[in-house]
Amino acid sequence: MVEAPGWDARRAREIIAEFSGVEGAMLPILHALQGEFGYVAEDATPVIAEALNLSRAEVHGVISFYHDFRHAPAGRHSLKLCRGEACQSMGSEALAQKFLAGRSLGWHETSADGSLTVDPVYCLGLCSSSPAALLDGEPIARLDLASLDEAVDEALAEAQA
């Protein structure tokens, strides 16, 4: 079997084993795997199933239920743009459309060079400072197209340097 990119089955098994004895270990395991590899590979399903004494179908069902878990690696940088109502009241929908069009991307897509993935989120708790986003996990707010583009370009440039 060909391993998925960046995936290390041995390391994955180690991580899963660390959670033996934890009550309701499923989500902590999935977060740990995604934290290590950036996604949860299909190969993990049988290992988790065995560790937690569940069927593969059950494990697959959990992974696909939650919006956070990825089946494939994301881009090197992540932008989560808020689409909640408070951000909409400050023009986030138009902002998102312009930003995405400018980068030839759609929601949930990764740029061709693998540098950026853009996902929608529904509120970041920054609703008094809308529109807001998380860029590589860090908050940015009171955005317009210029400040969003600038922040994203800065993040992309840092990686090159």
Next chain:
Amino acid sequence: MTRIFISKDIAALAVGANKTAARLEAEAKARGLAVEIVRTGSRGMYFLETLVEVETAGGRIGYGPVAAPDVASLFDAGFLAGGAHPLRIGRTEDHPFMARQNRLTFARCGIIDPTSLADYESLGGWRGLARAIEIGPAATIAEVLKSGLRGRGGAGFPTGIKWKTVADAPADRRYVVCNFDEGDSGTFADRMIVEGDPYALIEGMTICALAIGASKGYVYCRSEYPHAGKTFSEALGLARSAGYLGSNIKGSGLSFDIELRMGAGAYVCGEETSLLESLEGRRGIVRAKPPLPAHKGLFARPTVVNNVLSLVAIPTILEHGADFYASFGMGRSRGTMPLQIAGNVRFGGLFETAFGLTLGEIVEDIGGGTATGRPVRAVQCGGPLGAYFPPALFDTPFDYEAFAARDGLIGHGGLVVFDDTVEMAQMARFAMEFCAIESCGKCTPCRIGSTRGVEVVDKIMAGDRVSENLALLEDLCQTMKFGSLCALGGFAPYPVLSAMRHFPEDFSPRALAAE
């Protein structure tokens, strides 16, 4: 050494608080001035972030919003001694936005270093727990009952009754679970208090554990809040080392510990039974009730599930007594509610106040109208499942029953303001779209109905058989309201129906006129 306070709340970080803090430090050094920069939570005046406060003999003097380039001019103005500057707001407590509040739950937030145990203790921390230990479980529950506290997560269920039910349920183990999923758009009070005063949540949960006889607690934090998660987990570690968690807490004989768990981006996991499924490691599918979580909750044990705000209100109630807490508010809505004024609003932020202010007072007087300066057209109250209120209903007092009487809900206390450029059919469409994205899939009216709803609104907006489709949409909403197991499918019709009722002109006026 002059002490300077700058928030590290994410809403401050999001507008450059770290840059402002770094510039302050560098500038002080260059000028040979001794300063200590203390990073706090937020005061909740997000329109003033980055707020910089200086400790003076006359109290903390605030300046804001301070961007990094403003820093040099602050020093030139002698701000370390409270000097005059265009950004100076005076004593922070005297600012009109602060002076009008009743800060009970948020009394320490924005003032202390969030994870400093010394700060927490010096401003009344652990006194509620000490009293609970002194009076014992039964009297603690009686106090919570008497305070009139109702769950702040949305449903408004009396907290004392929930605790008593769990305490009375025979079991080998009981759990206290804190619902920190805060999924409602337009809300951030849970986040702000956990980032700004995390020990208050630990204390509230410990009091609950003592009252119901639990030895283990979970905090379920949404994954969209990584910073709050980090702060809370740091606080857990420090509290544990200091003996406020673990076995025989401060010699009381009480043993209790808390574990933080992160969600994974599912709105429905804020619903308590879905949350419990998720904690147990399954898909967040809503459970049918009964059994109630209070009887059969986490791992089938009696479980208190409470919102963050319900739990952080507890130490105040125990410390100052039920009567003190209940002396705030109106009717059956007792105590204070941290309002979250959000969206297109001039003075957006957290405003903790007794129940009873009218919606108009909140939006116009406190919020200062829209940020864009255009007229207010609609306010969505209570999150994505809450109704849209037009200015004609601005006389509605902020109270559970008064909002319900007008087909609305106060939910978790979020208020999202829109100006007159909002397209209400678009907002109705979004409510349906959101429901479709987040539905757990258990009931047909919610899972399928919401997708149909999006299609029907699209037809209306396109001018396709408008009156027929409006009737269909109304019908669909009724089906969802009455045929859904939980409030996701059951309440998603509220924003839709309120938009149709109060803003009929937005549902394709031209096409209607042509018919």
